[in-house]
Amino acid sequence: MYDDLRWLGIDWSEGPDCGGPYAPYAQSERRSHYLEAWRLLRDGGWIYPCTCSRKDLTAAATAPNDSDDEPIYPGRCRNRTDAANFATPVDVNWRFRVPDGEAVAFTDQHLGPQSFRAGRNFGDFVVWRRDDVPSYQLAVAVDDALMQITEVVRGADLLKSTARQILILRALGYSVPAYYHCQLVRDDRGQRMAKRHDSASIRHLRESGLTPEQVLAEAEAYAR
DSSP, rough: OHHHHHHHHHOOSSTTTOOOOOOOOOOGGGGHHHHHHHHHHHHOOOEEEEEEOOOOGGGTSOOOOOTTTOOOOOOOTTOOOOOOOOOSSSEEEEEOOOOOTTTEEEETTTTEEEEEEEEBBBBEEEEOOOSSOOHHHHHHHHHHHTOOOOOEEHHHHGGHHHHHHHHHHHTTOOOOEEEEEOOOBBHHHHOOOOOOGGOOOOHHHHTTOOOOOHHHHHHHHHHH
């Protein structure tokens, strides 16, 4: 990925391959930060242990999208009061207790005003899995805060995730960055292009003989 980005002429001043003031940049090396956030959320009463067995929890550590979003949790464990008894997050799933009925609103720099109703558009979501893995929602919210990110740019399929992450940031007392959600790039069948669908990659385009200028020109034309 680094090689493909540099081939396109894209450079960066910090990251996993070159370090920087907010290292480490690999999430696998940032566990201590996520554990501290878990403790703060536990002590503040924002999260609770959940022992429900749900097959879809295995997807909680990956970025969701519009077709496989985390389903609304029915709330069986929501009123548990034993969170303080857990010294570590392992062996149970931990869910963020959303403020039911509250509208989580933000103005996207590309798509304009957005609003999602907690408890209706999304429910109590996983922040730590029983197999001791922090969820996507927790990890990226903590990383954005501790790395002092001021603008997050990502796909429009993550709009609802932004609402979840705003709740996490507020609970931890961090500032909320600005957000810019891009329209998804789709193939000629209208299917969003993604690794899971074996879509054409930058490496594939390189190997087909296209130049960086041609790839960037196509991307710019698509964006218009």
